[in-house]
Amino acid sequence: MTKGSLFEMRSKLKEIYDPTHFRQLGHTLIDLLADHHEASLNAETPRSFPWEPPDTQLQFWEALDKEPTTPEDLFQHILSRSITIHDPRYIGHQVGMPAPTGVLFSLLSSYLNNGMAVYEMGMAANCLEKLIIDECCTRFGLGAHSGGLLTSGGTLANLTAMLSARRAMEDRWRGKTPAILVSEEAHYCIARAAKTMGWPPEAVIHVPTDADFRMQTERLESLYKQAMERGQQVIAVVGCACSTSTGSYDDLEAIADFCEQHDLWFHVDGAHGAAVVFSHTHAHLLKGAERANSIVLDFHKLLMAPALATALLYKNNQDSFRTFEQESAYLLDLQQDWYNSGKRTFECTKYMICAKIYGIVKTHGWDxxxxxxxxxxxxxxxxxxxxxxxxxxxxxxxxxxxxxxxxxxxxxxxxxxxxxxxxxxxxxxxxxxxxxxxxxxxxxxxxxxxxxxxxxxxxxxxxxxxxxxxxxxxxxxxxx
Amino acid sequence: MTKGSLFEMRSKLKEIYDPTHFRQLGHTLIDLLADHHEASLNAETPRSFPWEPPDTQLQFWEALDKEPTTPEDLFQHILSRSITIHDPRYIGHQVGMPAPTGVLFSLLSSYLNNGMAVYEMGMAANCLEKLIIDECCTRFGLGAHSGGLLTSGGTLANLTAMLSARRAMEDRWRGKTPAILVSEEAHYCIARAAKTMGWPPEAVIHVPTDADFRMQTERLESLYKQAMERGQQVIAVVGCACSTSTGSYDDLEAIADFCEQHDLWFHVDGAHGAAVVFSHTHAHLLKGAERANSIVLDFHKLLMAPALATALLYKNNQDSFRTFEQESAYLLDLQQDWYNSGKRTFECTKYMICAKIYGIVKTHGWDxxxxxxxxxxxxxxxxxxxxxxxxxxxxxxxxxxxxxxxxxxxxxxxxxxxxxxxxxxxxxxxxxxxxxxxxxxxxxxxxxxxxxxxxxxxxxxxxxxxxxxxxxxxxxxxxx
CATH class of the missing domain: 3.90.1150.170 (Aspartate Aminotransferase, domain 1)
Known part of the structure; x- marks a missing residue:
C-alpha cells in the first residue's frame, strides 16, 4: 500500500467521523423529526399507516439502493414508509409511543456506545440502572432483598426469568422433566423460552381461561397433580399481567397462594400491563405481584421509552446472580457485585438502556x-x-x-x-x-x-x- | 376523578410530547454531542476514562437523584462520567466507535419505534434488513439459498445459531446428548448458549489451541470419536473468527472440511473478526467461511454502528425459518416470508437495527x-x-x-x-x-x-x- 492510498483512507475515515458533518446532519434530523412529530400528533398526514405490499415496497428500496442518496433524503424515505406511532390514529400493536426525552437520551446512549456489561464500560450507566431497578422494586413492594436488571426486550427477559427459575429449582427437577403452568392466553415467548431451554412442548402446561380470558386458577391444583403423576416436576407458575390478545389480568394473588403452598417459582409476565404499578387507579390489578419471585416489565410499551427497554425484577436478588454463573477470565469475576451488569444479563455487549428511562423520569417524574x-x-x-x-x-x-x-x-x-x-x-x-x-x-x-x-x-x-x-x-x- | 384533574393530566402528557420542547432539547443535545465528539477525537479532555470506584460513583448519582436536574445537565453528567470511546486513547474492549451517521440513524429508529417483527410494523425496516442481509450473504459467498436476519447482539445471535443447529440436526441427536466442538478460546457466549439450551457442561467440548491460540483442528477427529464413544452426538463445530482474548482466527477451511466429512453444522462466530469480509487485504482470514451453515457478525464492533447490531447469516435460509417454528395466532402465520422478521428472530418487539447500518453504507459506501x-x-x-x-x-x-x-x-x-x-x-x-x-x-x-x-x-x-x-x-x- 502506498503512502498516498493510506492517506486517502484516513481522509475517508476522517470524513466519516467529522464533527462538523455530525453537527449539521444532526440539526437537520432534529428539525425533520420535530416537524414529523408535530404533524403526527395532529394527524395531519393522510395516513398513519402508509400501507404498501412487501414486494412493491421492496422494489422501491432496491431501486433506491442503486442510486446515490443523501442521508437527509434517506431519513425522509424511511419516515414516509414506516408506520407512524405518534399519530393518534395508530391504535394497533402494543409498541408504545416514545417520549421525545426518551428518544433523545437514547441518542446519547447510541453515541456513547458504552457496552455496560462491565462496570468500567458503563460507570454512569450501571449506577442509573441500579437507581431504576431499586425504584421499581420498591414500587412493586418486592422487599429488602430484591434487585434486578434491564435487558433487551420482554422475550429475552422472560427467557432470563425462566433460566433463573430453572436454576433456583434445580434440586427439585433433576432426574425429572421440568414443567411450568401458564395461562393458555400467555404470550408466545413463554413457550419459546421453554423450547429454547430444550424442554418438550408438554413442559408448558396451559391453564384454561375463564370467559374474561383470565387464568382459571382453581384448575391449577388438578393440573399440577396430573403433571406430577405423569412424572413431570412443575417448577413455576407464570401469571399474565396482562395477557396479550385481550389484555386480561390473571388473579396474581391466587397464583401466589398456589406457589407458596407448593413452593414453586412465581413469575409475572408483566411486559405490557405491570406498568400499572405506577398508577394509583389501576395498581390493584397487580395485587399479589409483590409475592412474585420474578417480574418482567417493558418500558417500551406503556412507559414511553423507545424499544428495547425491559426490566427484570427479582424478589431475591441472589437469584439473578445465579442465572448465568460461569467463568470468563477476561471479563468477569464471580463476586455478586451490583455494578457489573453483564454477570446477570444475557447480553455481553449491553446497550445503555437505562439512559432513556432515567431521562424520562428525571425530566418528567416517575408519576x-x-x-x-x-x-x-x-x-x-x-x-x-x-x-x-x-x-x-x-x-x-x-x-x-x-x-x-x-x-x-x-x-x-x-x-x-x-x-x-x-x-x-x-x-x-x-x-x-x-x-x-x-x-x-x-x-x-x-x-x-x-x-x-x-x-x-x-x-x-x-x-x-x-x-x-x-x-x-x-x-x-x-x-x- | 374531576374534569379538572383529567385536564391537568392531559396537559402533563402534552408537555411531555410537545414538539417545540423536542426540537429545542434535540438541538441542544446535538451541539453537546458534536462538541464532545470533537474534543474526544482530539483527545482534548484530560482522561478518556474518568475512573471512579462504583461506590463513590453511585453516591454521586444518588445525590443527584434527590435534586431537580434539567435534561441538559443530565446529558452532561452522563457524558462526563462515561467512558469516551471516540477518544483515540480508548484502546480497551471490543465495543466500536460508532460513526455519527450510524448514531443519527439510530435516533431515527428510536423515534419511529417500529417494532418490526411483523411487516406492517416495519415496512421500510424489513426491506432495509433484507438489503443488508443479501449484501452480507454475497460478500461471504454463501450462495443462492442463503439469507439471514439482524438481531440484538452477538450473544443472542450465537444462541439463535445454536438453536438452528439443534433444530436442523434433530434427527441425529434425538435419544443422545447433543454436543458441540469449539476452541478453548471461544467467547463465553457459546457455553452460555449451550447452558441456556439445557445442555450439560460436557456438551461443550473444548478443542485445545496451538501456540498462536488457533484451534488445533487436527485434534477434531479424535475428540469427535471420543465424544461419540461416550454416547454424545456431536452436531456442530464452532470456528472463531476471531477469538476474543487474542483475536486469533481459526482455520475455517480445516473446520469446513471436517464438518463436511461428518455432516455436521459448521458455525462461524465472527462477531468481531468476520468484519474482514469487507476488506480486500484481510478477507483471506475467512477462507472457508463460505462453507459455513451459519455466521455471526457484529456491526457494533469493527463496523461503526452503535450497539446492538448483529447479523446472523445462513447458508440455507430455510434453517432460519425452522428455528422458532411455533404458533401465535395474533401475530404470525407459518409461511416462509422474508418480510415478517419476527418469525426468525428471538425478539418479538424488534428494534429497527437496519437503519443505522444502512445509513452508514448508503452514506459512506460498503467499502x-x-x-x-x-x-x-x-x-x-x-x-x-x-x-x-x-x-x-x-x-x-x-x-x-x-x-x-x-x-x-x-x-x-x-x-x-x-x-x-x-x-x-x-x-x-x-x-x-x-x-x-x-x-x-x-x-x-x-x-x-x-x-x-x-x-x-x-x-x-x-x-x-x-x-x-x-x-x-x-x-x-x-x-x-
Missing amino acids: AFGENVDELYENARTFATSIAQRENLVLGAPVQSNILCFRFVEEGLTQEESNAQNAFIRQAIIERGEYYIVQTLLRGYRFLRLAVMNPFTTLTQFEELCTQIESYAKAWHESQ | AFGENVDELYENARTFATSIAQRENLVLGAPVQSNILCFRFVEEGLTQEESNAQNAFIRQAIIERGEYYIVQTLLRGYRFLRLAVMNPFTTLTQFEELCTQIESYAKAWHESQ
Whole structure:
C-alpha cells in the first residue's frame, strides 16, 4: 500500500467521523423529526399507516439502493414508509409511543456506545440502572432483598426469568422433566423460552381461561397433580399481567397462594400491563405481584421509552446472580457485585438502556408513567362504552387494560362468514391507512384488536374508525 | 376523578410530547454531542476514562437523584462520567466507535419505534434488513439459498445459531446428548448458549489451541470419536473468527472440511473478526467461511454502528425459518416470508437495527467498512512492531487482528509476581485514566490487552502508553 492510498483512507475515515458533518446532519434530523412529530400528533398526514405490499415496497428500496442518496433524503424515505406511532390514529400493536426525552437520551446512549456489561464500560450507566431497578422494586413492594436488571426486550427477559427459575429449582427437577403452568392466553415467548431451554412442548402446561380470558386458577391444583403423576416436576407458575390478545389480568394473588403452598417459582409476565404499578387507579390489578419471585416489565410499551427497554425484577436478588454463573477470565469475576451488569444479563455487549428511562423520569417524574397509563386505560374504557352503544359491534372481553377486542356481528352469517367479514374489514382499514388496527382469533372468532397506545386518540377519532368499520362491513357483502 | 384533574393530566402528557420542547432539547443535545465528539477525537479532555470506584460513583448519582436536574445537565453528567470511546486513547474492549451517521440513524429508529417483527410494523425496516442481509450473504459467498436476519447482539445471535443447529440436526441427536466442538478460546457466549439450551457442561467440548491460540483442528477427529464413544452426538463445530482474548482466527477451511466429512453444522462466530469480509487485504482470514451453515457478525464492533447490531447469516435460509417454528395466532402465520422478521428472530418487539447500518453504507459506501478494518488491523501491527522493539514488553500471540496482548516482563520475578506487576500496571493506567486498556489471562499469565477500535490512535499515543506502562512497572516495585 502506498503512502498516498493510506492517506486517502484516513481522509475517508476522517470524513466519516467529522464533527462538523455530525453537527449539521444532526440539526437537520432534529428539525425533520420535530416537524414529523408535530404533524403526527395532529394527524395531519393522510395516513398513519402508509400501507404498501412487501414486494412493491421492496422494489422501491432496491431501486433506491442503486442510486446515490443523501442521508437527509434517506431519513425522509424511511419516515414516509414506516408506520407512524405518534399519530393518534395508530391504535394497533402494543409498541408504545416514545417520549421525545426518551428518544433523545437514547441518542446519547447510541453515541456513547458504552457496552455496560462491565462496570468500567458503563460507570454512569450501571449506577442509573441500579437507581431504576431499586425504584421499581420498591414500587412493586418486592422487599429488602430484591434487585434486578434491564435487558433487551420482554422475550429475552422472560427467557432470563425462566433460566433463573430453572436454576433456583434445580434440586427439585433433576432426574425429572421440568414443567411450568401458564395461562393458555400467555404470550408466545413463554413457550419459546421453554423450547429454547430444550424442554418438550408438554413442559408448558396451559391453564384454561375463564370467559374474561383470565387464568382459571382453581384448575391449577388438578393440573399440577396430573403433571406430577405423569412424572413431570412443575417448577413455576407464570401469571399474565396482562395477557396479550385481550389484555386480561390473571388473579396474581391466587397464583401466589398456589406457589407458596407448593413452593414453586412465581413469575409475572408483566411486559405490557405491570406498568400499572405506577398508577394509583389501576395498581390493584397487580395485587399479589409483590409475592412474585420474578417480574418482567417493558418500558417500551406503556412507559414511553423507545424499544428495547425491559426490566427484570427479582424478589431475591441472589437469584439473578445465579442465572448465568460461569467463568470468563477476561471479563468477569464471580463476586455478586451490583455494578457489573453483564454477570446477570444475557447480553455481553449491553446497550445503555437505562439512559432513556432515567431521562424520562428525571425530566418528567416517575408519576408521568402513571398518568400515561391512566389516560390510556381510561380512553380504552371510553371507547368500549362507545362500542357497547353500537348495534353491530361486540366486545370480545371486558376491558381490563388499554387493549380492546371487538368484532362486527350480523345476523344470518356463519362463523366462517363472520370471520371473513371481519378480516375484510381489517384489511380494508389498513389499506386505507388512516387508522391502524390489528386482529386476533379468540376461541375461533376473528376480532379486531386495538391497543390504545397514544393518549391523544380522541373519542371522535375512535367513532370515525367505527364508522369506517361499519361501512366496510357493508362493502364485504358487495365484494362477495 | 374531576374534569379538572383529567385536564391537568392531559396537559402533563402534552408537555411531555410537545414538539417545540423536542426540537429545542434535540438541538441542544446535538451541539453537546458534536462538541464532545470533537474534543474526544482530539483527545482534548484530560482522561478518556474518568475512573471512579462504583461506590463513590453511585453516591454521586444518588445525590443527584434527590435534586431537580434539567435534561441538559443530565446529558452532561452522563457524558462526563462515561467512558469516551471516540477518544483515540480508548484502546480497551471490543465495543466500536460508532460513526455519527450510524448514531443519527439510530435516533431515527428510536423515534419511529417500529417494532418490526411483523411487516406492517416495519415496512421500510424489513426491506432495509433484507438489503443488508443479501449484501452480507454475497460478500461471504454463501450462495443462492442463503439469507439471514439482524438481531440484538452477538450473544443472542450465537444462541439463535445454536438453536438452528439443534433444530436442523434433530434427527441425529434425538435419544443422545447433543454436543458441540469449539476452541478453548471461544467467547463465553457459546457455553452460555449451550447452558441456556439445557445442555450439560460436557456438551461443550473444548478443542485445545496451538501456540498462536488457533484451534488445533487436527485434534477434531479424535475428540469427535471420543465424544461419540461416550454416547454424545456431536452436531456442530464452532470456528472463531476471531477469538476474543487474542483475536486469533481459526482455520475455517480445516473446520469446513471436517464438518463436511461428518455432516455436521459448521458455525462461524465472527462477531468481531468476520468484519474482514469487507476488506480486500484481510478477507483471506475467512477462507472457508463460505462453507459455513451459519455466521455471526457484529456491526457494533469493527463496523461503526452503535450497539446492538448483529447479523446472523445462513447458508440455507430455510434453517432460519425452522428455528422458532411455533404458533401465535395474533401475530404470525407459518409461511416462509422474508418480510415478517419476527418469525426468525428471538425478539418479538424488534428494534429497527437496519437503519443505522444502512445509513452508514448508503452514506459512506460498503467499502468504508473495509477501510476501517484495514486501518485498525494495520495500526495493531504497527503497535506490535513497536512492542517488539521494547526490551521489557512481550506479545502474547502474533497479531492477527486489531487485538494485541502483551505483558511487561522482568528477570527474576516469579509468575505470580509478574502477574501482580502487570495487574498493578493495568490498574494504575486506568486510574490515571488517560488511556483505557484491559487485561486477560493467557495460560496462567496476566496480559495487558488492547483492542484497537479507533482508527485515529497514533503510534505516538501508543508509545506514550508504553512509557506509562514501563514507569508503572517500576512503581510496582516501590509499592511492594
